[in-house]
Amino acid sequence: MNKKIEKILYLPNPRGxxxxxxxxxxxxxxxxxKYGPPIYVRHEIVHNPWVVNDLEEKGVIFVDELDDIPDGQRVIFSAHGVSSEVKKxxxxxxxxxxxxxxxxxxxVHFEAKRHFDNGFHIFLIGHKGHPEVDGTMGQIPKNSITLLENENDINSLDKDKYDKVALITQTTLSVDDTAKLIKLLKKKFPDIIEPPREDICYATTNRQMAVKSIANKCDAIYVIGGENSSNSIRLVEVAKKSGCRNNFLVSDINSVDWKEMEKFRSIGLTASASAPEILINEFLKIINKKFKVEIRKNTIANENITFKLPKELRE
Ligand code: SF4
Incomplete structure (x- = not known):
């Protein structure tokens, strides 16, 4: 029997x-x-193909718009949020x-509405076309909110066009890149009102910090997550910017190039906020079969946050 190649596998926490x-x-x-299938969900409930397929098999139908749903059926709005128009x-x-x-x-929606009610123009840092951004922008009239994606967007703002301004952000951005954009925006608008607490959420922040903590020890990092998932893409970017040269977004474990992995001695493995731990376990099962793996765990924060379910589902 061939002697297995040795690998060190860094497993950061929090993940998933x-x-x-x-x-x-x-x-x-x-x-x-409670209601039985089919259950209609507007947009992917979270951006992960495994989760979406699993729910489809249980009787969920994902649709793009409410018009795609037959009369009399219930609908669930996804975790990314919806505009006021959609609820109406x-x-x-x-x-x-x-x-x-x-x-x-x-x-973040409440912040946008509060600033609007107080007569502020709102700058939203985020990615165009992401459902969360559409949902947040759709809380208030179009001409009272401006989306800023990058430094150019900030540089081209006409300072004199705005009186009172406030800032909000998408929840799943890169912590470091956003800090740079906020700094630039504050230089242009020193009196801008910032969120009372950061809009980038705890989960996004922790997963990015966890990846940073292993990045310069790894020859390659594998991030399990959906290709359309903002927090997954950000993790790959953070891994790269933090010193890891080979970074892969794994939306399907079957697509992993295990042969290519032979050349990496130390490997990092994480999962984004929308990717289930079952996929980490699947990855571990395969890598353990192929190589002699020494796992090194690295916990940078403990999370114990839970959110209440809607009343009708608690009963
Ligand atoms: S905790 Fe953060 S990443 Fe998770 S759904 Fe909420 S905003 Fe998105």
């Missing part, structure tokens, strides 16, 4: 599901139990809905 994702998935599963549309259609928006995204 956050409280908002756990709550959203629970809402869908409890709705399936559901009410007009007399559709029962359950809102699985993460409470930390709702906090």
């Amino acid at each position: 599901f956050c409280a908002g994702v756990e709550r959203a998935i629970n809402i869908v599963e409890l709705s399936l139990e 549309e559901a009410s007009t259609k007399k559709m029962d809905f359950t809102d699985a928006t993460c409470p930390l995204v709702l906090k």
Whole structure:
């Protein structure tokens, strides 16, 4: 029998599901139990193909718009949040809905509405086209909020066009990149109102710090997460910027190039906030079969946050 190649595998913690994702998935599963299939969900409940496939097999139908749902059916709104228009549309259609928006995204919605009510123009740092950004921008009239994606967007703002300004951000951004953008924005608008507590959520921050803590020890880091998942993509970027030269986003364990892995002596493995631990276990099972692996765990924070379920599903 061939002698197995030796590997060191760094397993940072926290990783995987956050409280908002756990709550959203629970809402869908409890709705399936309470109301029976099919259950309609507007947009992917969280951005992870494994989660989406698993729920589809249990009787969930994911749709893009409310128009895709037959009359009389219930709908669940995804963890990323929805605009006020979508909620209004559901009410007009007399559709029962359950809102699985993460409470930390709702906090950003409340900030946007409060600033608008107080006469501020709002700058939102985030990624165009992401459902969370669409949902947040859709809380207030279009001309009262401006999306800023990068330094160019900030540099091209006409300072004199705005009177009172406030700042909010998407919850799943890179902590370091966002800090740079905020610094630039504050230089231009010294009186800008910032969020009372950072909008980037605890789960995003912790997972990025955990990856940073192993990045310069690893020849390669594998991030388990969906290709359309903001927090997964950010983890890959953070790993790269923190010193790891080879970084992979793994949306499907079957796509991992195990042959290529032979050349890496030390490997990091993590999962984004929307990726289940079952995929980490699957990865570990395969890597343990192929190589002689020494696992080194690295915990940088303990998380014990949970969010309440909606009343109708608690009963
Ligand atoms: S990543 Fe953060 S904001 Fe998004 S669902 Fe998880 S806890 Fe909520």
